[in-house]
Structures are given as structure tokens and as C-alpha cells.
Amino acid sequence: MKRNLLFLERVLFGDGSEPFHGVYALKINGQLNHAQLRTALARLQEKYAMLRTAIGIGATGIPYFYTPLSRPEIPLRIVEREGDDDWNNETVHELGTSFDIQNGPLLRITWIRSTDVSDLIMAFHHCMCDGGSGVALLNDLLALLDDPQAEIGKAPAFQSISDLIPAEILHNRRNRFKAKFSAALVHAGLSLGSLFISTKNKPLPPQDGRRSIGRRSGDPRQGDARKGDYLINWKLGAEQSKALFAQCKQEGVTVNTAIGLALMEAFKAINGAGAHGKATCPVDIRRYMPEVKRDMLFSYGLALNISLGKSVGTHFWEKAQTLQAHVSKQMNKLNPYEFTMIMEASHRSVHMLRRFLTYAKVGNDFMFSNMGKLDIPVQYRNFTVGTVYSPTVIGPFANPNTIITTTFNGQMDFSFVSNQAFMPPTTAMQIREKAMEILFETVIMPDSVRL
Template sequence: MKRNLLFLERVLLGDGTEPFHGVYALKINGVIDHAELVGALARLQEKYVMLRTAIGIDTLGRPYFHTPPTPPAIPLRIVERTGDEDWNRETVHELGTSFDITKGPLFRITWIRSAEVSDLIMAFHHCMCDGGSGVALLSDLLALLDDPQAEIGKAPAFQSIRDLVPAEILDNGRNRFKAKFSAALVNLGLSLGSLFISTKKKPAPRSADYLVNWKLGVEQSKALFSHCKQEGVTVNTAIGLALMEAFKAVNGAGAHGKATCPVDIRRYMPEVKRNMLFSYGLALNISLQQSIGAGFWEKAKLLQAHVSKQMAKLNPYEFTMIMEASHGSVHKLRRFLTYAKVGNDFMFSNMGKLDIPVQYRNVTVETIYSPTVIGPFANPNTIITTTFNGQMDFSFVSNQEFLPRDTAMQIREKAMEILFETVAIPHSMRL
């Protein structure tokens, strides 16, 4: 395999030295066999060509994925388990530890082991893989640990933009002109914006990154789902609003009242298959100005109306064509994202229910922690939630120098207080 990185893959890669990773962590009850785990990783590499790739730079300075003649095996690091919080420490370690992109692979596993309980930490470079792709990898890994001979098939991989955008759209003259014109406007905006950006202040050290994780009980989760359905508001919108209000309540004038919400591109672009490793999605922007009302759920309904309008306008093909016409702006965009003044409070993603079994023949998946992702950009605040075995799980990553951990904890408590103020569950079960 050999292909150039797409524009947004290049944005996520940067110069390859700064870590920009996604990490999944899960807790398993039962015995994991070392040889079977190594074999499972080899089977994953057989299925997914992207797990055998490294990144090179061509004569024009443009990065490309390629498969080395003898791809290295997926690294497996083993840590002896001492307690239930080891996974948090090792997750933060994986978020801040760079891959050797020139050799590959851009994927690795940490096994926190003990005789009867293990934690698995799965890390991948974001330029290769997103959270949705991570679910497919996790599902296959567990299937192979359950049965080393399990049939997991071969995963598709795309070779160019032509595999993603239908020819009738990609080759349409009007569409191509619009993409180039939009890309020129992006470049102009970034060029003008860079005049007001100072690079003197260095990004916060990655050693100051942290992870705050919490769960809702089964009854809490069920009550929230039911109440959102009753109000005609998605869980994503309700949580996003509660988080924005919590940032405002805790940070006061320092809050922006805005957030970015990634949208899984697979919902809009059927060419990106569920088991295809893909790195980026679409995005929505939400703000408190879109939700002015008397009570929380009234505001949530107004915000939902804005969100629905934005989602109806999402066009993955046009978006991809504009991005692919913008390669000349990649370094300007990286500079803007890294050094420009922060304009929103956080990124929030609700990935929904994880379609992964709890019980296998030899092991039980006690919990899957929501994935985490953090990069070198100006605003590291990222909150991701998933639902597994009936429980919503939240991961909140940031950097101590940008947002003190104590402040993040206050925001967490305030957001849950706001969210559950009118949801009918026993008071004793609230966070």
C-alpha cells in the first residue's frame, strides 16, 4: 500500500513528532494468555493494512502512508497491575508518548496484567484512526482473545479521494470550481489571521495532561435516555448544553459559551465502511446563544433546533473536496490551531452505545472506559461519552496549565447537577 495523506490526516499528523493519539481502555475479568494476545495482534495486522503502515515524506515534502517490506509487529508493553487506577495513569502515558512514524505501526497495546484482572490500553495515531474505527479494532481484538481462530475477514482501505467521493460529484466542473474557490478563501483567511498570531508562547507540556473519568449508574443512564426522548432532545444536545452551562458557571467571564461536536462521517458517507480505518469526521458548533430560554429543557429544545438544521446541511463530499483543495494551507491551519486565541470551551462527542459483548467464553468485559484524545492544539479540553452495559461513561482530558484539574472536577459536578436537576431518579443515586 502507498497513498498520500489526505488534508485533515496531515493536520492531525503535523510534523510527526507531537503525539496526537486516541486511546481506549477496558477492564477484563479472567485470564489472558500472552501467546494468544500476541497472536491476536498479528491477526489484526493481517486484517487491517493500515496497522502495517509507516509514514514517509516525498520529494515535495508531502507525507504518505506506505507498507514497509517487513512491517514491525504491533508493540505490546506489559505493566504489572497494582490497582484499579493504573489504567488512568497508563492512558495518560499513551496519550503523550509519540509513535515512530518512520517505522510504524501507528498502533500499540499496553497490557496491565494480574492473575485474574487485566486492563488493556489500545493507542493509535489519530491521523490513521478515529474513535469509530477504534470500536472496530476493539471488537476484533476481543473476538480473537475469545477464539484465536475466529474469522474476522479483511478490512477495506481506500487509496485516494476517488474511493470516497463518487465520480459524478468529484468530476463535476461546478463542484471542482466551488472547492477550489472555497479553499482559496480558507487560505486567505488563515493568511490574514496569522498576522495576529504570536508563536512566542509555547503549548503546555504534555506531561501536564490529565484524565478525569466518571460513570452514571444503570438507572441514572436509563432515566436520562428516557427523559431526553420525552423532551424531544438528543442525549448529545442535552449533555452538550449542560457542559456549556457548567463551564459558564465555574469559569464565569472566562468561558466562551461555545463547543465543537464531531459527527461520525460514516452516517453521511457510505463509502467509509464501519470496519474501515478512517481518521476524521464532520463537525457541528453549538453555543449558549442558541439556547436562550427559561428552563434547561426549554433551552435544550431551542439548541436542538439549531443542531438539527446544521446536521441537515452537512455534506461530506463537498467538505472532503474543499479540504483536498487546501493542501497549500496545511501548515497555516496547524499554526492557527496551535497558537491562535481559543474561541470555544471544549470539544464534546457522544459516541453512543458500544456494540461489544460483555460476556465471552473465558473473560468478562467489566467496563470499557470512554476513549480519549488529546493533541498539541491551543485548547486541549475534550469530553467523550459512550454507553456500555447500560452505563454512560465520561472521559474528560485536558492539561493542568490550560485548565487545572480541580476546575475540571468542578465543571464535571456542576454539569451533572444541571443535567439531572429535573430528571426523575432517586436522589441517592445522583452524582
Template sequence: MKRNLLFLERVLFGDGSEPFHGVYALKITGDLDAGQLTAALARLQEKYAMLRTAIGIDAHGRPYFHMPMARPAIPLRIIERTGDEDWNHETVHELGKSFDIANGPLLRIAWLRSDRVSDLIMAFHHCMCDGGSGVALLTDLLALLDDPQADIGKAPAFQSISELVPAEILNSRRNRFKARLSAALVHAGLSLGSLFISTKTKPAPRATDYLINWKLDAERSKALFGYCKKEGVTVNTAIGLALLEAFKTVNGAGAHGKATCPVDIRRYMPEVKRDMLFSYGLALNIGLAQSIGNSFWEKAKTLQTHVSAQMAKLNPYEFTMIMEASHGSVHKLRRFLTYAKVGNDFMFSNMGKLDIPAQYRHFRVDTIYSPTVIGPFANPNTIITTTFGGQMDFSFVSNEQFLPRETALQIRDIAMKILFETVTEPDPVRL
């Protein structure tokens, strides 16, 4: 396998020196064996070609995925587990630790081991894999740990954009012209914007990154789901609005009143299969300016109208074609994302229910913590939620110098209070 990185893969990759990783962590009760875990990781590499790749740079400075002559195994680090917070510290460690880009692979595992309880931490480079792909990897890994002979199939992979965009769309003269024009406008905008960007102020050092995690119990989670359905508002919109209002309450005039919400591209592009390792998605924007009303749920409904209109316009094929016509702007975009003035408060993603079993023959998955992702860009605030075992789980990652941890905790508490004031009794957070 050898292919050039797509435009957005290059944005996530940068020059390979800065970590831009996603991390999953889960807690398991039962017996795990080091030999069986190593064998399971080898089976994953057999299924997923991308787990056998490294990244090289061609003569024109463009990065490409390729398979080295020697295929390094997926690294496995074993640490003795001393308590229930070890996973948090190790997750932050994995977020900031670079991969061996030149030799690969771009995934590694840390096993926090004790007599009966283990934490597994799976880290991957975001240029190779997103949160949805991470679910597929975890599903297969757990199946193999339970049954080394489990049939996990063979994962599809793509070699070029022609395998993602239907030929009638990709080869349309109108579409190609529109993509080139849009890319030229993007380039012009970034060129103009770069005149006002100073690189003197560096992003905060990664050593001050942190992770805050919390859960809603099953009763609270069910109540929120039901209330959102009754009001005709998605859970994503309701939580996003509560977080926006919390940022505004805590930061006052320093809040931007805006957030970005990734959208799983698999919902719109069937060419990206469930177990195809893919790194980027679509996005929509939410803001307090679109939330009009006297009560929280009135505001949520008006914001939902705005969100639904954006969702209806999402076009993954047009988006991908524009991005692929924009390779000449990749360094300008990276510079803008790293040094330009921050314009939104956070990135928020609700990945919904994780389709992963809790009970296996030889162990039980007690919890799956929501994945985390953080990179070298100016705004590190990222909040991700998932649901496992009927409980919503939240991960909030940021950087102490950008947003002090104590401030993030205030935002969390206020957001949850706002969200549940009319749903159930207050104070839904279980720390």
C-alpha cells in the first residue's frame, strides 16, 4: 500500500513533529494475558492495512503512507495499575507522546494491569484514524481478546479520491471547476489572513494538557434522552447549547459564543465503510446568536432549526473535492489554525451509543471512557461524549495555560446545571 495523504490528513499530520492523537481508554474486569494481547494486536495489523504503514515525505515535500520493508509490531506498554485515576494520567501522556512516523505503526496500546482489573489505552495518530474508526478497532480487539480465533474479516482501504467520490461527480466539469474556484478563494482568504497573523506567540506547551472526565448515571441519561425527544431537539444540540451558555457565564466578554461540531462522514458517504480507517469528518457550527427564546428549551429549538438546515446542506463529495483541490494551501491553513486569533469556544462531539458489548466470556467491560483528541492548534478545548451501558460519559481536554482546569470544572458544573434544570433535579454530575 502506498498513497499520498489527503488534504485534511495533511492538516492533521503537519510535519509529523507535533502530536495530534486520539485516545480511547476502557476499564475491564477479568483475566487478560500479555501473549494473547500481543497476538490480538498482530491480528489487527493483518486486518487493517493502515496499521502496517508509516509516513514518508517525497521529493516535493508531500507526505505519503507506505508499508516499510520491516513491519514493526504495534507497541504494547505494560504498567502496574495502582488506582482508578491511573488511566487519566496515562491518557494525557499518550496524547502528548509522538509516534515513530518514519517507521510506524501509527497506533499503540498501554495496558494498566492489576490482579483482576485492567485499563486498556489505545492511542492513534489522528491523520490515520478518527473516533468512529477507533470504535471499529476496539470492537475487534475485544473480540480477539475473548476468542483468539474470532473471525474479524478484512478491512477495506482506499488508494485515491476516486474510490471515495462517485465517478459521475468526480469527473463532472462543473464540479471540478467549482472545486478549483472554491480552493482558490480559500487560498486567497488564507493568504490575506496570514498578513495579520504573528507567529511570536507559541501555543501552550503540551506538558500542561489535562483531561476532565465525568458521567451521567443511567437514570439521568435516560431522562435527558427522553426530554430531548419530547422537545424535538437532538441531544447534541441541547448539550452544545448548555456548554455555550456555560462558557459565556464563566468567561463573560471573553467567550466567543460559538462552537464547532464534527459530523461523522459515514452518515453521508457510504463509500467510507464502518471498519475503514478514516481520519476526518464534516462539520457544522453552532452559536448563541442562533439560539433565540426566553427559556433554555425555546433557545434549543431555534438553534436546532439552524443545525438542521446546516445538516441538510452537507455534501461530503463536494467537500472532499474542494479539499483535494486545496493542497497548495495546507501550510497556510496549518499556520492559521495554530497562530490566528481564536474565534470559537470549543469543539464538541456527541458520538452517541457505542455499539460494543459489555459482557464477554472471559471478562467484562466496566466502562469505556469517551475518546479524547488534542493537537497543536491555538484552541485545544475539546469535549466529546459517548453512551455506554446506558450512561453518558464526557471527556473534556484542554491546556492549563489556555483554559485553567478550575475554569473548565466551573464550565462543566454550570453546563450540567443548565441542562438539567427542567429535566430532573439539579446536580446530575457524578464525579
């Protein structure tokens, strides 16, 4: 396999020197062994061609995926389990530890093991894989751990945008002109904006002496490319989650909109004038582009923007309803084919866009994604999945605040990642508590349920 990176894959890749990773973590109740885990990882590489790739740089400076002749195995690191928080420590470590880009692969596993309980940490480079792809990988991995002979098929892969965009759209003259014209406007805007960007605007990471949150004191490991990253995770009980879902349905508001509004109001309450009242919400491109199959490894999605300025009303649910109307209008206008064509016409702007995202003045408070119910079974023949923690992702861009929520086994799970140099962990904790207070202030719950 060999193909050039798409425009947005290049944005996520950069020059390969800085980590931009996604990480999944889950707890397994039951016994695992090294041989079956190794076999499962080998089967994953057989199914997914992208798990056999590395990244090279062409003569013109354009990076490309390719399959090395040596085809290295998926790295497996083993850590002895000391407690229930080990997964957090290892997730932070994986977020900041670079891949061997030139040799691959761009996925690795950490096995935090004990006799009857294990945590599995799956890290992948974001330029290869997104959260939705990660769910497909986890499903296959768990199926193979339960039954090494399980049939998992072969994953589709694409070679160019012609595999993603129907020919009648891709080769339409009007569409091609519009893409080139829009790309020219993007280039002009970035060229102008770059005149006002200084690399001094990005906060410097803490010095090595400032230990990352969640890292064991005295940890001898070195080489983390990011210092000061931290992860805060929390869950809602099954009854709390059920009550929230029911309230949102009754009010005609998606869970994504309700939580997004609560988080924006929490940022405003805690940060005051320092809050922007805005957030970015990724949208799974698979909802709009059927060419991207469920088990196709794909790295990017669409996006919509939410803001407190679009939430008008006297109480929370009234504001949520007005915000929902704004969100629905944006959703109806999303066009993955047009978006991808514009991006592919913008390759000359990739370095300017990276500079803008990394050093320009921050204009929103956070990125928020509600991935919904995870299609992962709880019960297998030989083990049970105790929990799946919401995935995390963090990169080198100016605003590291990322909040992702998922639902597994009836419980909503939240992951909030940031960096100490951008936001103190104590502030993030205050925002978390305030957001849940705002969200559940008017949710009708059984008397026995408490936050």
C-alpha cells in the first residue's frame, strides 16, 4: 500500500515530530495471556492494511503512507497492575510518546496486567485513525481475545479521494471550480492572518521538573514529547444517565447539545471574562459519507460550532432548545464531498493552517464530542468488559481542552484532557463540577439518585 496523505491527514501529522494521538482504555475482568494477545494483534494487522503502514516524506515534501518490507509487529508494552488508576497514568504517557513514524506501525498496545483484572490501552496516531475507527478496532481485538479463530473479515481501504467521492460529484466542473476558488480564499485568509501571528502566543509547556498529573512520582521513563498533559475522567450512574437521556428526549434536545451548553456555561461561570462562550463539536463523517465504511480506518470528520450567543432563553432547557435549532441548521448544511474537495485543493496552505492552529489566538473554550453508545459487548465467553473509558486525544494546537463522552453499559463516561500550562487541573475540576450541577439542576431523577 502506498498513498499520499490527504490534506487533513497532513494537518494532523504535521512533520511527524509532535504527537497527535488518540487513546482508548478499557478494563477487562478475566484472565488474558501474552500469546493470545500477540495472536490477536497479528490478526488485526492482517485485516487492516493501515496497521502495516509507516509514513515517508516524498521529494516534494508531501508525506505518504507506505508498507515497509519488514512489516513490524504492533508494539505491545506490559505493565504490572498496581491499582485502578494505572490506566490514567498510562493513557497520559501514551498521549505524549511519539510513534516510530518511519518504520511504523502507527498503533500500539499497553497491557496493564494482573491475575484476574487487566487494563488495555490502545494508542494510535490521529492522522491514521479517529474515534469511530477506534471502536471498530476494539471490537475486533476483543472478539479475537475471546476466540483467536473469530472471523473478522478484511477492512476496506481507500487509495485516493476518487474512492470517497462519487465520480459525478468529483468531476463536475462547477464543483471543481468551487473547490479551487474556496481553497484560494482559504489560502489568502491564512496568508493575511499569518502576518499577525507570533509563536510567542503559545504557552510553553512546564519544565521537566513539573510532573504531569497522573504520573507516578519517581517514574523513570523519559522521552514524553508533551509535558504537563493531564486527564480527568468521571462517570454518571446508570440511573443518572437514563434520566438525562429521557429529559433530553422530552425537551427535544440532543444529549450533545445539552452537555455542550452546560459545559459552555460552566466555563463562563469559572473563567468569567476569560471564557469565549464557544466550542467546536466534531461530527462523524460516516453519517454523511457512506463510502467511509464502519471498519475503514479514517482520521477526520466534519465539524459544527456552538456558542452561548445562540442559546437564548430564561432557563436551561429553553436555551438548549434555541441552541438545538441552530445546531440542526448547521447539521443540514454539512456536505462531506464539498468539504473534502475544498480541503484537497488546499495542500499548499497546510503549513500555514498548522501555524494558525498552533499559534493563533484561541477563540473557543474547548472541543466537545459525544460519541454516543459504544457498540461493544459487555459479556464474552472468557471475560467481561468492566468498563470502556471515553477516548482521549490531544495534539500540539493552541487550545488542548478536549472533552469526550461515550455511553457503555448504560453509563455515560467523560474524559477531559488539557495541559497545565494552558489550564490548571484545579480549574478543570471546577468546570467539571459546575457543568454537572448545571446539567442536572432540572433533570427529573428518582429520589434515591444523587450526583
